[in-house]
Amino acid sequence: MLKKNLSLIIRFYKDAKVSGLLLFTVFILSQFSMLSLIGKYRTCMQYDRCYKSIPDVDRSVYYMYGENLTAGNDFTAKYHEVLSELSQNSCVEDISCRSYMGTVIDREEEVNVIAMDERLLGYGSDTGIDEDGHIQIFLSPDVFTDRSVTDEIDLQIRTDEQTVNIRAVISGRYKAAEYLPGFNIYSNKMDCYDMLTEYTNTIFVVKTPETEKLLMKNDMYDSRTGFIFFSDGSAVSERSEVLEEMNRSGFSISTYDDIIANTEYKTNKLLEDAIPLPLMTFVLTFLFSISMVVLMLDKNMQTYSVYYLCGLSKKKSYFLFLSSIGISELLAAVINAAITLYCLYFPERRPEYMQDIMFSWNNLYLLLVQAVFVLMIIFLEIVITYHKRSFIQIKNQELK
């Protein structure tokens, strides 16, 4: 039975080869534009999500010290002094910023080494060192791709002052689109897009006194920007006192609420720019595919009236129509699923215009949902174009 059905399904395209190919292409395009649409939306949402996933970020402020990020070195001493004063304050729980360690040479490539607090990294032990005394490192997606998590590795870290040899253990690897604070942009309309970045070519270590000792690093704070986390339950008045104090000592400050509001504004603008094209493609291809289906059904109407004469029930002809077109739709879905998997496994290899499209396993589910939805519409079309027409009507039409 399967062979017979399959043979009839293939025959559906026999008299409509070009339109069949067109329909198939349109299905692929329609699905792809849906995935781009959602992928772009997902990218925007991802920044927001990564920011909000920093523990206790809702009681933090983001600051910049000094006029700009490239102020001279004489600032440094003063900066450290001010920060350590700030950290004395009872309502300040933590000051979190990036510390730049140096570089590692890996097969003639220089890889950056950066230290950050555990809460910003999202990973790591309290000390940043495992039981065997190896420093924990976390890799950006593109670093040491031939090594896996739990591998141990000897690193020679070069800083301005000296070179240290340490034994490290790979404790984690970031996936694509796991954004971390970049600490290299500050604006008076600070938002998540400015704040977060997708690191490449970077090794992270947890910034703790233990790791800094191991790495022989003296300066605690490198970046002129950072977070101040207020302690839980500290009074609003206390906090604003600190903020005023910071303002006076030359800090610019963005609160959590500012950042969220700015992000929302920016997201809306980004979506307004990014969405129309794929949305239009999606709508057009969708409409086009629907009309193509009507055309294909029409081309096969005479054939199916002969099938009817030979003993095919109406119900089964719906099934054959639906499977014939469904096979195109499903094949297109398989192709788009393959594209999704490719981009998930080799995010660095996707073409330029797909960089801001975030792929996810969810795509497979979405493709399925869209396929079911399209098949439902096609089924409706079949019922509308075929149900009311009897064999006699179709036959008489042929005679005209």
Place this chain on the structure above:
Amino acid sequence: MNIIELHEINKTYPIGKDRFHALKNVSLTVERGEMLSVMGASGSGKTTLLNIIGLLDGFDSGEYILSGENVTKLRDHESANIRNGRIGFVFQDFCLLQNESALFNVMLPMYFNKTSFWKMKRKAAETLKHVGLQETQYKKPVKLLSGGQKQRVAIARAIVNEPDIILADEPSGALDSESSRQIMEVFKELNRESKTVIVVTHDETVSGYYNRVIRIGDGRIV
């Protein structure tokens, strides 16, 4: 034994807002193994009657008993099964898939029953041989065949599932007189093989082939 019993069949067609009464209280019984001709003027309702007998079309009122079974109200797949296995159709305009081979056209009814995929081709070839189509024509697209050859393909398709009843609507209408005669011979032969054959025709000269001739005038049997 009656293979077909029609009781008081009425059939109307919608024409705009009105309805056209095409069959009026038609009752007809056909015995198994009969070779029957339906004659009548154009527009008298012959095709309408044949379509109803063949379960290709419904009717407004009346009762239809096929081989002792009431088939007045059948479900979609039940009437499909009867069309597939118990009734064969032949039309004036052939109703073949013109771009497909003779072989495929004859295989088609077997796509919709339990014949195994591998046997279909052999059975189709046997049937084509039985109706006298030359083997060289089997694989050609039907549109390249002559009218008489096409009608042989259509007859082969009608009988490939070995139905009891053959319905033919002006089968020789599009053929020259020699081809018509040959096609009528094929029907006569099928009738000898104990099939019930009903042929709609205008052609009075072939009335010698039939056991019985019924005439329709203005939607009634006269």
